[in-house]
Amino acid sequence: MPEITVTVNRAAETVEVPDNMLLSTLLRDVLRLTGTHIGCDTSQCGACTVHVDGQSVKSCTMLAVEADGCSVTTIEGLADGDTLHPMQAAFREHHGLQCGFCTPGMIMAAVAFAERNPEPTDAEVRHGLEGNICRCTGYQNIVEAIMAGARAMQRAGRES
């Protein structure tokens, strides 16, 4: 089995993985980071969204070996200790969830989106969410949370 080194949430992990292991399996079953959810497992729902070298990807549609040498961020890596990431705080503030199953993927998608679009319109947020499915909310509060989260990320960026 190939040995790979992946930086996950700022910690280097060296693991042996089978050639056909998915990145989502590595994160959940090997590294026990179960915040990354498996929803459809057919590349449609986006619950498994994580960042690989700063870009949002569906971790159920990438081989673990392909992440060798990369930096991966999961939902567990967003908060700073007890302080939520501004996008996480915005989802809580605006109630951008009901059952919460899609939320980790939504937030990872939202953070990557807001980094590229610091001042998005409603339509841009909805276009940016095409890879993430929520079956509870009707998206309205998710969109509001992302608009607010993007502004908060900008403020936090200016202050740091």
Add this chain to the structure above:
Amino acid sequence: MNPFKLHRAKSLEEATGVFKSADEARFLAGGQTLIPVLKQRLAAPSDLVALAGIDGLAGITVGDGQVTVGAMTRHAHVAASEDVRRLIPALAHLAGGIGDPHVRNRGTMGGSLANNDPAADYPAAVLGLGATVVTDRREIAADDYFQGLFTTALDEGEMITRIVYPVPERAGYVKMPHPASRYCLVGVMVSKGPAGVRVAVTGAGQDGVFRVPEMEARLAENFSVEALSGVKVAPDDLMSDIHSGADYRAHLIGVLARRAVAKAVV
């Protein structure tokens, strides 16, 4: 997924060599189709040859009235490229509408074209802009490349290395995306330029992407929305499925072609 041996190729020669010596190999580009196919066990290759580690397969260059896109260039890169947005904005727009943001961060132009899904976007770009598909062994004109559902002119083990687009005078692309998958229910690319006047339709044909000669003839005389009024596409060779009948797809081709021309003439 069935087990397979994964090779991380460092050069074209290594990739094609490994492919040849394996029982049943597949190239792995961005994996946004191949990995779901493997997960559903619709394919069970003995070996996968990953192309991401080969230098020189990704990137966009311009010159001599052409835009050249490396086969491993991700859709997000094509969509965001200043060169593509300036020289072929219809291509940047098309790339930015493929799948969703996460798929666009992984999926590649070469992978999409090698797969030739009948509802994919890039086949309409290549045929509708009259591009040339360059492989490890030859150059294939768009008109010769697409040969039916999931079928191309590529030989076994032949690898796309880049796609060369002539810069058109004008071009426009409009699609009706499937609301869940974002694949094309119908997508139409129209263009006028060094490759002539072209109208290419994806998502609709039973044999994959195709050109519409009657529309092209009308547009060659007068490249305007009005020139297409009254032109109808017969539903006979179009797909019918749970999402849409052939007659609706035929209707959409007319509507979207006129919208694409309207975008192209702005």
